[in-house]
Amino acid sequence: MTTTHWLFGDQLGPHFLTPGPDGPDHDSPVVMIEARSVFRRRRFHRAKAHLLLSAMRHRAAELGDRVRYVKADTYREGLREAVGSAPVTVHHPTSRAALRLVRSLDGVRVLPARGFLVAHEDFRAWADGQAGERLRQEDFYRWVRRGHDLLMNGAEPAGGRWNHDHDNRRPPPAHARTLDVPPPYRPRENDVDDEVRHDLDRWERTGEITFVGRDGPRLFPASRREARAALRRFVADRLAGFGPYEDAMLTEDPVLSHSLLSSSLNLGLLEPIECVDLAEQAWRRGDAPINSVEGFVRQIAGWREYVWQLYWHFGEDYRRHNALRHHAPLPDWFLELDADAVTARCLATVLAQVRDTGWTHHIPRLMLLGNHALQRGWDPAAVTDWFHRCFVDGYDWVMLPNVVGMSQYADGGRMTTKPYTSGGAYVNRMSDFCRPCAYRPTVRVGEDACPFTAGYWAFLHRHRSRLERNARMAQAVRGLGRLTDLDELLEQERQRGDEPP
Structure with a gap:
């Protein structure tokens, strides 16, 4: 019997379909489910709902006949409609609620998580070796750098220091209204976005679902192509100036030199390793200073990985602290x-x-x-x-x-x-x-x-x-x-x- 692979809405990059022992079968059919119950559980920002639906529909269009795209009230109903009782694989979801759901479904096999640098079992082994109750982010970050050979010169950190925070805490330049840097990549909307906006309008008009915030032109990538373009633009034009002012705030320049890649990473459109590798290459070419590159690498290989691992390590009771x-x-x-x-x-x-x-x-x-x-x-x-x-x-x-x-x-x-x-x-x-x-x-x-x-x-x-x-x-x-x-x-x-x- 053919096994179908299920893609959640934050598993949209090609690495979630790479076959192998811990991946789906080669050329396995794919199911994607747009569940309206997700938007009823929380009153989401409308721009967030737009981005998520646009990204899912863009990915479905890329996959063509390989995907069965189902619009349903719940995930459970959508999966039943798409595959019936046929076997399904899915990569480890990113929330405890989603993990409980997939584990409760007959015929669903959960594969290891993708989209992160460190596997859960590797983190547990590292955590078990740490002294005391607190797991220091700095220790974890250095361990990740060594293990993935990121910004390293042999056994030593590139640039001679692990941490360049001291150089990355400048206030904005006096009397500056903006930083003098090229603008970030911004995508162009297309027919998919028009369709999404029409559906969101209809949901709000009928009172089925309500949102908060405004849904202007889409500002963040909704496809792998757009996300790659945003990454390249950041590394080429903005990374060099990122570090010094990463903690600064300006009224007329909310983005400063920030990468704006977090939504693309969290939708699975980008892999963390490709982001940090491109940044390191820029430093080795002499196109960006070490403090800016290390600051960016720290955000992804340090903080993002650390937060992901602690979410699972601390357990369900943590949310009630x-x-x-x-x-x-x-x-x-x-x-x-x-x-x-x-x-x-x-x-x-x-x-x-x-x-x-x-x-x-x-x-x-x-x-x-x-x-x-x-x-x-x-x-x-x-x-x-x-x-x-x-x-x-x-x-x-x-x-x-x-x-x-x-x-x-x-x-x-x-x-x-x-x-x-x-x-x-x-x-x-x-x-x-x-x-x-x-x-x-x-x-x-x-x-x-x-x-x-x-x-x-x-x-x-x-x-x-x-x-x-x-x-x-x-x-x-x-x-x-x-x-x-x-x-x-x-x-x-x-x-x-x-x-x-």
Whole structure:
């Protein structure tokens, strides 16, 4: 009996159809299922829904007669319609819910995961050899570099150092409105996108499914060809300037020199090894400096791999961690991406970027959106869900460790050594947001008090007993004793509640 191979919507590259002992049969028929229930479970950003459906339909068009493309209410119904009781293979899905589903289905054989550098069993062996409960990202990153011979000169790291973060934390150039770099690759929409937009319009019009955010022209690749073009454009034109300003923020230049490849990697359109190999080749040719190349390699071979592995290693209970006991619900203005309701220029700017594109780079995510949620005490599970729904590159495996562990410190330090929170001084140093803002980054009490500065001190006060025992936070906590207006600040924050800052 013929075995059909099932492709999920984030398994769209050719490497998910490469035959072999751990892959599908040669020329096996393929099934793809567009399940509407996925969009009913969460209120996704419309640009994200558009990108996912466009990418799936582009892949189906490429596969032609080899694929059976089914539009169904659920995966289970779609698979039954496509293959009946015939045997099916599928590569290890990227979420626990999807893995439970495929394991519950008769006749489905789960193959090893693809799209990552490190196999699960290899990570488990590495983790078992580490001392202590915390698995340090830096140790993992160096292990991956050695194991895959990435940016290595023999046994030593290329450029003489493993980590070039010190050179990659510059604030934006003074008075610059944009970085002077070539623009990123942007795809052109086609008939597939027109069809997707028509279907999304119909779903919303009938009330079957609702979305959040705006669906402008598609900004991210939906095919292997587009993703490869985006990768080549980044390496040729933008990689050289990526490193120094990768943590900077500019109002009129949200993309700076970032690669914008995360959605393509997470849809499976690109393989991580091809991205880091092209970057390394650029350095060896002398086309990009080591700090920029190492920073990019770290994002993919270090952080992305680390997050993927921790998602599975920490187990299902990890999503329920709430060490700081934060239970406040997300306010409507945040849920609706209502940037116009927000006075604080930094938060309004970034929330508008998410509303309009479903994307912003890692520092606004961590130090503005996540930082504000942490300071306000919002429920980390709800914050995780929001990031999952609202970002074009957001998936359960991506957001669970990034939000629960790093952004919201809800695991109590299992993933990071301290909470990632700061006052307005950090935002002022790393961006141009504060100059025309109604609030002043140095002011913590009064009408012009910066919500991040006031929120920072209120957060430290609320968790003083825990944080004063943290070596990296103890000095900051001691600073509470020097605040003569602490009572006034706490009352101000109590009255502010969940009003837009």
